[in-house]
Amino acid sequence: MQKLIKPLIQKNDSKIILVVLDGVGGLPINGKTELEAANTPNLDALARESACGLHVPVAYGITPGSGPGHLGIFGYDPIECQIGRGILEALGLGLEVRKTDVAVRCNYATIKDGIIVDRRAGRIPTEQSKKLTEKLQSELSRIDEAELIFAPGMEHRFAVLLRFPEPLEPDATMIPDTDPQKEGLAPLYPASLSKNAEKVSRIAEKLINMAHEILKDEEKANYILTRGFSGMPHIPTFQEAFGLKSLAIATYPMYRGLAKLVGMDTPAIEGSVEDEIKFLKERYNDYDFFFLHVKKIDSYGEDGNFEGKAARIEEFDKLLPQILELKPDVLIMTGDHSTPALMKGHSWHPVPVLLKSPYVLGGLCSAFSERECTKGELGIFPAVNLIPLALANSLRLKKFGA
Amino acid sequence: MQKLIKPLIQKNDSKIILVVLDGVGGLPINGKTELEAANTPNLDALARESACGLHVPVAYGITPGSGPGHLGIFGYDPIECQIGRGILEALGLGLEVRKTDVAVRCNYATIKDGIIVDRRAGRIPTEQSKKLTEKLQSELSRIDEAELIFAPGMEHRFAVLLRFPEPLEPDATMIPDTDPQKEGLAPLYPASLSKNAEKVSRIAEKLINMAHEILKDEEKANYILTRGFSGMPHIPTFQEAFGLKSLAIATYPMYRGLAKLVGMDTPAIEGSVEDEIKFLKERYNDYDFFFLHVKKIDSYGEDGNFEGKAARIEEFDKLLPQILELKPDVLIMTGDHSTPALMKGHSWHPVPVLLKSPYVLGGLCSAFSERECTKGELGIFPAVNLIPLALANSLRLKKFGA
Numbered sequence: 001m002q003k004l005i006k007p008l009i010q011k012n013d014s015k016i017i018l019v020v021l022d023g024v025g026g027l028p029i030n031g032k033t034e035l036e037a038a039n040t041p042n043l044d045a046l047a048r049e050s051a052c053g054l055h056v057p058v059a060y061g062i063t064p065g066s067g068p069g070h071l072g073i074f075g076y077d078p079i080e081c082q083i084g085r086g087i088l089e090a091l092g093l094g095l096e097v098r099k100t101d102v103a104v105r106c107n108y109a110t111i112k113d114g115i116i117v118d119r120r121a122g123r124i125p126t127e128q129s130k131k132l133t134e135k136l137q138s139e140l141s142r143i144d145e146a147e148l149i150f151a152p153g154m155e156h157r158f159a160v161l162l163r164f165p166e167p168l169e170p171d172a173t174m175i176p177d178t179d180p181q182k183e184g185l186a187p188l189y190p191a192s193l194s195k196n197a198e199k200v201s202r203i204a205e206k207l208i209n210m211a212h213e214i215l216k217d218e219e220k221a222n223y224i225l226t227r228g229f230s231g232m233p234h235i236p237t238f239q240e241a242f243g244l245k246s247l248a249i250a251t252y253p254m255y256r257g258l259a260k261l262v263g264m265d266t267p268a269i270e271g272s273v274e275d276e277i278k279f280l281k282e283r284y285n286d287y288d289f290f291f292l293h294v295k296k297i298d299s300y301g302e303d304g305n306f307e308g309k310a311a312r313i314e315e316f317d318k319l320l321p322q323i324l325e326l327k328p329d330v331l332i333m334t335g336d337h338s339t340p341a342l343m344k345g346h347s348w349h350p351v352p353v354l355l356k357s358p359y360v361l362g363g364l365c366s367a368f369s370e371r372e373c374t375k376g377e378l379g380i381f382p383a384v385n386l387i388p389l390a391l392a393n394s395l396r397l398k399k400f401g402a
Numbered sequence: 403m404q405k406l407i408k409p410l411i412q413k414n415d416s417k418i419i420l421v422v423l424d425g426v427g428g429l430p431i432n433g434k435t436e437l438e439a440a441n442t443p444n445l446d447a448l449a450r451e452s453a454c455g456l457h458v459p460v461a462y463g464i465t466p467g468s469g470p471g472h473l474g475i476f477g478y479d480p481i482e483c484q485i486g487r488g489i490l491e492a493l494g495l496g497l498e499v500r501k502t503d504v505a506v507r508c509n510y511a512t513i514k515d516g517i518i519v520d521r522r523a524g525r526i527p528t529e530q531s532k533k534l535t536e537k538l539q540s541e542l543s544r545i546d547e548a549e550l551i552f553a554p555g556m557e558h559r560f561a562v563l564l565r566f567p568e569p570l571e572p573d574a575t576m577i578p579d580t581d582p583q584k585e586g587l588a589p590l591y592p593a594s595l596s597k598n599a600e601k602v603s604r605i606a607e608k609l610i611n612m613a614h615e616i617l618k619d620e621e622k623a624n625y626i627l628t629r630g631f632s633g634m635p636h637i638p639t640f641q642e643a644f645g646l647k648s649l650a651i652a653t654y655p656m657y658r659g660l661a662k663l664v665g666m667d668t669p670a671i672e673g674s675v676e677d678e679i680k681f682l683k684e685r686y687n688d689y690d691f692f693f694l695h696v697k698k699i700d701s702y703g704e705d706g707n708f709e710g711k712a713a714r715i716e717e718f719d720k721l722l723p724q725i726l727e728l729k730p731d732v733l734i735m736t737g738d739h740s741t742p743a744l745m746k747g748h749s750w751h752p753v754p755v756l757l758k759s760p761y762v763l764g765g766l767c768s769a770f771s772e773r774e775c776t777k778g779e780l781g782i783f784p785a786v787n788l789i790p791l792a793l794a795n796s797l798r799l800k801k802f803g804a
Contacts, residue, residue, distance in 0.1 A: 027761060027762070027763065028763060028764070028765075031765075033763070054781075058406075058802055059403065059406060059787070059790065060783060060787035060790050060791050060794075061407075061787065061790030061791040061792075061793060061794035061795075061799060062406065062407075062410070062790065062794070062799065062802050063794065063799060063800075063801045063802060064801070064802055064803060065801050065802060065803035066803075067803040068802055068803040069803075078802075078803070079406060082803065083803065088803065340761070342760075342761070343761065345801075346801055347761065347794075348791075348794045348799070349761075349763075350779070350781075370763055370779070371763055371765065371766055371779070374766060374777070374778070374779055374781075375777075379781060380780075380781035380783070
């Protein structure tokens with residue numbers, strides 16, 4: 001798709017705003033979905049004059065994680081562009097990941113006489129884990145040419161970045177997990193599975209041994225197991241692929257990280273959705289494309305809190321006029337995936353989409369909801385088509401063929 | 403798609419029932435399709451609370467045979483997984499085809515002085531053809547290492563299986579058709595078009611010559627022409643691809659054969675649809691997935707009998723509550739293709755689909771019909787997506803990406 005798009009791109013002064021209502025899609029409880037139950041006069045009015053539909057994040061029946069969910073709506077095929085588990089973990093823990101980094105997921109574990117007796121070090125408390133990770137950071141800031149950046153996680157989990165002076169080859173992270181997946185076995189060796197992986201393998205071995213030396217007097221967390229060695233995906237930036245200078249507005253590090261994966265500007269900001277919109281207004285003259293991320297809707301869905309999710313949607317609805325005031329050439333509202341409160345988690349269901357521009361039919365949907373969007377002019381379509389639609393509606397794509 | 407699905411599969415105790423109403427899709431005569439004309443209160447009630455849509459069996463405009471039609475709804479890309487004509491013919495004639503078999507379609511023909519003077523042996527009566535085929539079977543039960551299994555067909559047609567002791571290589575059946583396609587020409591030689599095909603070529607030559615020797619005194623059917631040499635497709639089984647222990651419930655050998663192609667259990671059963679449902683209940687504890695095939699709807703469509711087709715749909719509707727009593731986690735009702743009575747044959751039209759699970763929107767379609775299903779939440783989608791949807795709705799798929 002990007003190959004088709006690229007030669008057609010033309011620049012202009014148009015502004016595109018993509019609002020991602022994280023996990024907005026839902027399922028009915030007592031006959032209504034969260035979007036249907038919420039009182040959303042502004043979203044509904046917008047839906048009536050917009051092109052609506054539903055996007056399929058990855059494929060029919062596939063429940064996306066946040067990574068593939070966002071990649072798709074950013075215009076990257078989430079099946080082709082798979083992001084390594086280490087990278088996703090590091091992003092999730094709030095690390096700023098660079099092109100020269102190798103990311104690794106780690107567990108504290110208990111080893112005795114060379115045998116793993118507890119793969120999770122008794123699920124040590126998060127507070128204790130945090131202290132140990134800080135200790136590792138202070139004593140292990142560098143191995144060979146790699147700078148080390150640690151991030152504590154929940155319980156026995158943490159992540160580490162190996163920051164190299166230069167980007168590595170795509171196969172330089174082909175290192176097997178050292179977690180034997182079962183207690184009573186020795187840890188596996190972080191071998192290099194490709195010629196280019198020898199450097200990372202050597203550093204991984206040192207990291208594991210040096211960490212063991214530092215942790216050896218701990219009762220439980222006296223060893224580390226490593227998994228998911230991965231580098232940044234080798235994909236074109238959003239600017240290269242779509243010709244858009246883009247700004248990510250997200251308060252959660254994970255989503256800034258995903259935007260950074262595709263090269264968007266990702267200033268660290270804090271605050272409420274209203275603060276995000278304020279920031280959008282401040283920077284509105286400086287960019288072509290704005291990704292504004294609204295997190296809390298998803299969080300309440302994950303908790304199975306139907307009313308809470310609906311209330312967060314209503315809160316956003318009240319703020320929507322502030323975005324409309326900017327009169328963007330193209331405004332898209334959607335989610336990265338569905339998170340029905342009924343399911344207490346992400347799901348495979350297609351996600352409502354609304355696209356407002358001067359070049360839509362409109363008049364097909366009476367509200368912004370899963371069921372109303374099935375009646376819309378965009379149909380049910382793969383998420384990767386969203387950015388081409390945004391480009392077309394901002395008149396940024398030339399004719400294909402004469 | 404199977405490659406994407408496989409690492410996500412998780413097991414649980416859920417039950418999935420796929421009811422295939424063969425050829426159920428239709429076209430209007432006097433304004434109503436067969437499904438619209440039929441009185442189907444149970445199907446309609448189910449549609450109101452289900453996810454509905456239409457599946458495209460192969461591609462827009464492509465009319466599928468029963469083979470590709472079923473492969474698609476079994477989750478196999480019907481364009482990638484093409485089944486050899488010999489295999490399809492053998493299945494259609496009710497032969498039980500094994501992994502070690504090579505199947506061949508044959509014609510009786512008339513040869514004179516080495517020239518084919520009638521490619522169809524004057525379309526000899528089926529009864530006579532049957533006797534000749536029995537004669538071939540009794541005199542030709544084995545050639546070299548291959549056991550021979552003949553199946554009589556209509557008029558001049560029959561099929562033969564070459565049953566080897568072990569599976570052959572994928573290219574072992576690269577043998578050209580010996581039918582010259584025109585009278586007045588010599589039959590072609592069953593040459594080996596690949597190194598691995600030499601064994602089958604040698605046996606094919608002997609088969610043709612020995613059959614000619616046996617038939618030489620027949621007035622018309624004194625020779626055989628061979629076409630469509632093929633082995634079983636090299637595809638993963640349904641269990642391997644989707645992690646489902648599966649049972650096919652079908653009274654027609656052709657459909658058991660298609661299910662057997664993908665490794666479903668296919669006990670030979672007889673009787674009515676009610677008998678099929680009885681069998682489903684008896685075996686309900688033993689499997690994860692049930693393919694229940696309802697044939698007669700298609701047969702009346704093929705005959706151009708609109709009322710008959712509608713009546714068969716009504717008959718099924720009366721039995722539906724017996725299936726609902728089982729309370730499967732996921733129930734899918736669809737067809738393998740459309741067979742509009744108007745067209746007296748298969749057609750390319752998308753086929754209505756209904757999927758019932760706890761995780762659907764529902765409420766979008768007032769009945770189970772072609773037109774109502776266009777309003778559903780599943781949209782119009784490729785048939786291969788049906789099994790991933792079944793897996794998702796039975797919570798048998800893990801999240802893709804973190």
